[in-house]
Amino acid sequence: MALTDLSADELRDFAATQRAAYDDLVGKGLKLDLTRGKPSAAQLDLSEELLSLPHGHLAADGTDVRNYGGLTGLAELRGIFAELLGVGTDQIVAGGNASLTMMSDTLLYHLFHGGVDSENPWGVEESVKFICPVPGYDRHFSLLEHYGIEMLTVPMTPDGPDVAAVQALVADDPSIKGMWIVPTYANPSGAVCTLEVASALAAMDTAAPDFKIFWDNAYAFHHLTDEEAKSADILSLAEVSGHPHRPIVFASTSKITFAGAGVAFLAGSTETIAWYTGHLAKSSIGPDKVNHLRHAQFFGDADGVRTHMRAHRAIIAPKFEEVQRVLRESLGEHEVATWNTPAGGYFVSLDVLDGTASRVVELAKAAGVALTPAGASFPYGDDPRDRNIRLAPTMPPLDEVTQAMQAVATCVLVAAAEKLGA
């Protein structure tokens, strides 16, 4: 029965029962963590062969990968990920171990020098603004905040960012220079940006002639079901719309091979690639090509990556199913929370009663369950409705996911009962 349908007495009884359950929880001395989207040891083990690769030190074209050079990255690895991302091999750069670094560099190059189609460096403008679909990825927001870029939010829908809201913002304000998107299995909503949404974003009129879409396709291949989402081909869509330099695509193997020792990629128009490497050349003589060769040998080809991702799915899909089961069985009837059922990615986005997310996180912490801070999925950490909680179930073993989620459910109910006046 919905909590809001209970009588005052019933609600008081319900609250007492949940409070007792919560006190039991605290007594157990749990130490569980659902905070960050990290792969588990079992997932990392899938790539253990990397530790004894590469065989030899020569690339297919004879390059000695041990030495300096090759700013765009090793050709055979770029080839594999060009195929996977649906871009040309001249449209992709393989870099270091972090796409976040490539995003940061790209942002700084725009601020200092301007983009491929900028009249001026962004940094000379009075203000620079970015559109942030919410809920979204906290590190995207903290990067912008660190460099003084103002953030404007639009709602994230199940089909991607709310296009009408985006269009209304960008049409007249030339200081809005870009937007973030996690197009496939978004962090944390799990939304997949449809072809229609992607097409509209690629084609829309923007007051800024050098508007950029930072297309962070971090989970492009991270399917949890047989319905494997195909990412929209944003580079082609932008090109046919007459805005070839608008999207800059980011991806990495951080959640494919080793989270700390993978390879990151940047893709864009050939002009964007030349622009990026032109600036990068001032701070790098080339990426770690040994790690590129290591990855190329490990995967073999694009299908090698696809096969590898199915092994990940086998490990993590049961954890996501368990999150769903506990949420459904513990919270379903009470109608105090909604959540998504992601078909891929690393997160479940849980919306609790307005004004209770912080309390849920606080209660969970006191019971030994670490949750991402409430508000983390919003710019400046500010969730205006204080309702969103990001759950990351990949890292803990399955039995800990169960325990942690049961604890979360209890905390949600305790906080909801409090909120409703019990």
Add this chain to the structure above:
Amino acid sequence: MALTDLSADELRDFAATQRAAYDDLVGKGLKLDLTRGKPSAAQLDLSEELLSLPHGHLAADGTDVRNYGGLTGLAELRGIFAELLGVGTDQIVAGGNASLTMMSDTLLYHLFHGGVDSENPWGVEESVKFICPVPGYDRHFSLLEHYGIEMLTVPMTPDGPDVAAVQALVADDPSIKGMWIVPTYANPSGAVCTLEVASALAAMDTAAPDFKIFWDNAYAFHHLTDEEAKSADILSLAEVSGHPHRPIVFASTSKITFAGAGVAFLAGSTETIAWYTGHLAKSSIGPDKVNHLRHAQFFGDADGVRTHMRAHRAIIAPKFEEVQRVLRESLGEHEVATWNTPAGGYFVSLDVLDGTASRVVELAKAAGVALTPAGASFPYGDDPRDRNIRLAPTMPPLDEVTQAMQAVATCVLVAAAEKLGA
């Protein structure tokens, strides 16, 4: 006999002989390269074991190096290089594959946010200037140029930068925010910064309260003789002088293990380290700790690095000796060039007759010998006397070093004879 002492007839005969030798050279169709300071394949082979390391994936403290995290780098590798660089383990960060990237990041953080002891971000100042000892490292200069920082030159002496010249500049101009130094076996002069010079630079009064010494100790362990230079302990010198945050130290294993797949280091006061990682955290979740563990296992300890560097010396010292032999035997008596005899590092700095360096490089190119562009060792590529040429003999096999240097000597003599009017 010195060329300047020849009679007009003698000089004409000499020029004809050299010109004939040069024409012979051109006829040989050489394809030789003395441009960049890259390790040779034989040097890279010394570290081939790295390709099948690490054994396991756990650090000494139990960290799973495959996963995210650990922004300051793996403790055991930091320990080895803290000992080698003479700094505390809390004063050093291990990063990615390029110290150049750490230098660039450090510079950008200063421009955008200001340093640990800055009142304002450098970028809000009307102008920012750096002192560049010349000849110096071209990538230092192009980085500054790319970010609009004005460069002021001071002479590099055999003991390091000309302290009096530096002091005269920094005393009154608060827009001079920093300086470059390659303290040990400088690129390209081979100079070693003495304790006295380092001490003076650490202690000097600067108009800018947040003056920085970018102490690029790229060749700290790259000895060519038994007289192994000890780098001045710049962090301690600065601390006792009351300027603990002035030096920022950079180093890497690029010319110790793999040029493209080594590990870079940044060292400074603990406050500097906190400042650096605070900014870095916005663009990175952590460095490639697998590569850190790989290197830690490969070296074992600091002595492992020292032993390894002796194996490098055995390979490259004969090439440096050959450069000296050819220069001495071909140019010595003619008194048209001077050069250094480095006790370490990667370069020989050759000064030819004023106004002839560009011509020498042009002649060499036409004869199939690639040399670093004349002027490369000066800001904006502008050698005011057009006399300096940087020679990098590590990469080619010994017999090619011989051929290339004989060709260079012939070009120097042809250009000198031309200059003297023959």
